[in-house]
Amino acid sequence: MSRVLIVDDEESMRLLVARAIAMDGHDITSAADGAEALEILSGIDGAFDLMLTDIQMPIMDGIALALTAARDFPDLTILLMTGFADQRERASGLNAIAHDVISKPFSVADIRTAVADALASRKAS
Template sequence: MPRILIADDEDAMRTLVARAIAMDGHETVTAQDGAEALEILSREDGEFDLLLTDIQMPIMDGIALALSAARDFPRICILLMTGFAHQRERASNLSAIAHDVITKPFSVADIRTAVADALASRRG
């Protein structure tokens, strides 16, 4: 069962994404910002298949989190989420470490498909 770490500062979004992903049998762990997600990654020695993170968050944003995660845990697949065009542009430079950027708002089907694609690319 794939383990997925979800980082998003919006409670409703975190809950929606965790429930959607759990529908496919994935184990989810959530964090309310990048700093908390990085602490969880470190504590669990990077034992996650996927990091799904919002880009715009307080304390540590998703881009800083993605860069740290890719450096410290290179086997983890990274999928970014954003509702802002300028954040998507910032993320375009991360194609070497991030599988994709999913644009908010998205449907449950969209996030499930994006996660399945990211996990499939990791196995490939």
């Protein structure tokens, strides 16, 4: 079982993703924005296996969150999510810190596969 932090400003998306990946037995924690996610990460010294974050959020967006989390918690695997093509382009330069960018909307099967792939790559390295 892996510990996964889901970060999205839309509660319905957090719940959908949490339910989807909990089906695979993962321990889920959620945050509504990047600032809250950093508080959670810092509070337990980054003890998550994976952070799945939306790119476009208020307060601190997913790219700023990914950059900060990668710097402070280098063992954390990061997956980005977005429904916007321009946000996907912004994330294209983050290949060194983000495992992948998942396009919204996605199916339950798509998100489960993306999470499994990210976690598998973590174990392989």
